[in-house]
Amino acid sequence: MKVGVFSAKQYDKDSLLQANQDFDLQFIEARLNRQTLPLAADFDVICVFVNDQLDKEVIQQLKQQGIRHIALRCAGFNNIDLDAAKECGISVSRVPAYSPEAVAEHTLALILTLNRKLHKAYNRIKEGNFSIEGLLGFNLHGRTVGIIGTGRIGVATIRILKGLGCSVLCCDPVESEEAVTLGARYVTPEQLMCESEIISLHCPLTPQTHHMINDASIAQMKDGVMLINTSRGGLIDTSAVIRGLKTEKIGYLGLDVYEMEGDLFFEDLSSEIIQDDVFLRLLTFPNVLITGHQGFFTQQALKQIAETTMRNLTLAARGERDEVSFLV
Incomplete structure (x- = not known):
């Protein structure tokens, strides 16, 4: 079975090739969307990631190109039209669980870095500045933390915080x-x-959770609240959060995801002019810390993602499925 792997980075190649035994994997660095659809020609199956866009039009074109299965190498599936896939007879699988501790630990890293201002301290020391003025933090012990979403990652985060x-x-x-x-x-x-x-977000992006963090919900929060999102960018109305930062209602913001990240994350844009004015506005705040969707990025998680993806491909090749990994 010939598999086209989209949004492929070197770490994807390394982990998938190590787990692969049966398939002809061809790696494509470009993201899959309407413009890159011709790259999916001649494949039996495609393997995609979080920022590939598989709307109804893309799904219908994939059907015409003979695609029989779409393997998501991630847990979330908000970027694919499942109804269209079902109508077209294309099965869809995902990786429902992969080292939830990876994302939970990155959540803690964001909390600790924002609180104790480790990123600022690092830069000061590099410049020979050993002053600790402006680096005051608070004890996490005894603090009240709100976890929205108690799936595997949410529970793993709770375990750390209770400790x-x-x-x-x-x-x-x-x-x-x-x-x-x-x-x-x-x-x-x-x-x-x-x-x-x-407050830390650990829930999927659905029509019900889209922009769940908005002007109304921010108004209910404590003054100076710390808000962390390592789940999906669309959970947050970024414009509302910027307003919350300006009024100091939000005292700290840690993001590993961003609702318009598709044109930014996973790419090296260091020599280009970023055109996203909203994202650039976020970067101006001294109490905002952003990482580029790296919460999942551990050796153990990549290994589990690759192994589960290969298992899903094997099931699809046999015309089989399981109720946990297969969405359609």
């Missing part, structure tokens, strides 16, 4: 017994917003 002595509030339509066992307490979204000193 640090934090009080954890959480909300999710489906309550996790493990989260309760760890000592987290389920509350309403409104109560979480009002009582949390740190």
